[in-house]
Amino acid sequence: MATAGTPAEPAGHKRSDVRRNEQTLLDAAAAVFVRSGVDAPVREIAAEAGLGVATIYRHFPTRADLVVAVFRHQVDALAAAAPMEAPADDKPYEALRRWVHHFADFLVTKHGLAEAMHSDQAGFESLHNEFVERLLPVLDRLLKASAAAGAICADVRAYDLMLAVGNLCIGVDTFPDYRSRRMVDLLLTGLATTAG
Amino acid sequence: MATAGTPAEPAGHKRSDVRRNEQTLLDAAAAVFVRSGVDAPVREIAAEAGLGVATIYRHFPTRADLVVAVFRHQVDALAAAAPMEAPADDKPYEALRRWVHHFADFLVTKHGLAEAMHSDQAGFESLHNEFVERLLPVLDRLLKASAAAGAICADVRAYDLMLAVGNLCIGVDTFPDYRSRRMVDLLLTGLATTAG
DNA sequence: CGTGACTCGGAACAGCACTCCGTATTGCAA
DNA sequence: TTGCAATACGGAGTGCTGTTCCGAGTCACG
Structure with missing residues (x-):
């Protein structure tokens, strides 16, 4: 528990x-x-x-707990990969895009991690919690910076986006023809468009 | 097998x-x-x-086999819900959008179906196959019609989109705060934008 | 080197998918 | 109606999983 x-x-x-x-x-x-x-x-x-x-x-x-411990360093690196100070970056949407792709690449290379993160199996809730706790603030910051710059629509929640991206990474092992990266890109494009 | x-x-x-x-x-x-x-x-x-x-x-x-048999009628209805003749519809992108949301709603209301469809568990491959076999042609037709009308970018494959939408529906039971519908919408928006 | 506290190992328990074979049901023909 | 061959049924059996329990072993400290 x-x-x-x-x-x-x-x-x-x-x-x-x-x-x-x-x-x-x-x-x-x-x-x-x-x-x-x-x-x-x-x-x-x-x-x-x-x-x-x-x-x-x-x-x-x-x-x-074991999964988190094994990947802790990489998750920390992921969190650190986002630009700390948004104002310094004049292209916040590009930064967001880059970071989300980093996130997706991370999930894809860890077989079954995306699946496990969204599983309802007992013992996996804390995995979800850990990712949310560590990465949600980062994504939220990137998202708000982009929204402030008017590059994306402001009513998309970081939580939804994070779960969606994680979901899109599911099945890359099982279905070799599935191109998760393209779909993540499509989602990000949709984010930018709704701003118009 | x-x-x-x-x-x-x-x-x-x-x-x-x-x-x-x-x-x-x-x-x-x-x-x-x-x-x-x-x-x-x-x-x-x-x-x-x-x-x-x-x-x-x-x-x-x-x-x-059991899952397919139970939902066969509803899958057929889903396939039939798409406009049979694309040329007759002057708003193919709207038709695509509507149908994809129908598809997503169907998955969301069947607890665990989206998860199962993209599972690597033995015995679930044929579930994936069944959905692909029945619904992929439909989605492909809608997609091509939209592309022909210039409403979406033409280089998105129906297979990728179908798996992506299915993936986005994962976790709605486990994480009540996750809004899959919004994310499906975002994906569809991205589809339309890349056409620009 | 002895002692007490903490940790380890693997057997034991419980829940699952899937199979096997003796028993029971069915349909047909006498 | 009744006998019989073909077929289907039921539940015990097998094997794999996560998780727990407790006697045996290891460590740190005096």
Whole structure:
């Protein structure tokens, strides 16, 4: 249940094996996620790490906690990739467009991540929450900057856009002919047009 | 494996209990799909029908076969809802827009159908195939008519658009705040704009 | 080196899809 | 009406999943 954004990381007073196993698990999970997708069986991750399943659950109570931990750096990089100060940028819509494509590329390269983020499966809600918590403010800022510049219509909510883009990235693995990037572009174009 | 569009329906030479049970299953499945979504446990459908699980598998080898059979009439209606003769319509883009929204509304009201259609789970491929087979020609016709009228850009493929719209309908149950309809509209707007 | 607290491992439980085979039902013909 | 061959049915069985529990093992500190 607990969202458990950061389980507990005062970092200092943890037993050495705990810290070692946590890192082992993160490495194993990263490898398995690439090989079998983010919804790979828990046992497979445990085997890859050479640890028991209970150890996984002790460190990462829900699957989303593990996924978030594995991708944390990349999500942070994504958040940081957006221009911090909007006023400095004279082309806010271009900045928005660039960042959304970065976001989409990130999702597409992590097999099953987009699917999982919008899944109703138990344990995945906090994954959704994490993404919303970290990236929604960024997207909202970009969106408001564009709206202020009159480049897009102002009544589109960042939340809707974020979920929509995430949704458009679903199925790229399953259906090789599907071009998610083109569709994301189309959505962004629609955003700009409604301003007219 | 078999796509099994129409398992075998010469209708005449089937045992009476077979036909009766098939209808019972369809009714039960329809009820359960509404209550628990299209990915409800097989046992639940069997219980609702008062039949064994093997009977379900005998009539509908894959889950998609059952889903397709339950929604066949509505999918047909959807296909028929598109204007048959494009030339007669002087506003092809409006027709396209209307039909796509019909399609989206259909998906949204069937809990989990959009998710299932783009799932990589075994047994769901034929669901995707069925939708593509039945609705893609319709969408393609609408799209070509709009393109011919110069209302939209011509380089968007019907397949991409269909999957994109389907994707945008994912998550409406899980995330009540997500407005899929608005996002579908945005996508359609983008389609029109790129023509400019 | 001993002790106490914390952690690990894998067996155990529960829920799912899907299959198999003995039993029951059906339709036809005598 | 009744017997029989073909066919369908039911539910137990198999195998894979997530999740929990507790005895055995490991670590840090005195």
